[in-house]
Amino acid sequence: MRAGALDRRILIQRPEQTQDEHGQPVVVWTLFADVAAEVRPLRGVERFTAQQVAADIDTVFRIRWLPGISPVMRVLYDGRVYDIKAAPEIGRRDGLEIHAKARAE
Numbered sequence: 001m002r003a004g005a006l007d008r009r010i011l012i013q014r015p016e017q018t019q020d021e022h023g024q025p026v027v028v029w030t031l032f033a034d035v036a037a038e039v040r041p042l043r044g045v046e047r048f049t050a051q052q053v054a055a056d057i058d059t060v061f062r063i064r065w066l067p068g069i070s071p072v073m074r075v076l077y078d079g080r081v082y083d084i085k086a087a088p089e090i091g092r093r094d095g096l097e098i099h100a101k102a103r104a105e
Contacts, residue, residue: 012034029074042060058099062096069084082103086099
């Protein structure tokens, strides 16, 4: 993986469960990693659903090897939140390809 291609910064967050002031469980997002990445938008699709336009954006974030990435995590990039769908390994722990989908706003 060439370092020059990793020209963007992304934040990877993981959910943690805490309690609010009433003792109710609340999920908060904490920083797991701040890493350099290559961002590859795969496609953008708009569809008309339930009388609203919904946009789907599938994106691949390529990063150096980082253990512990899972589909319960999310990526923050360029002011958007992306849900991680999969994170297959590139080579023999050379890197990861994080497949993610942007959340609807």
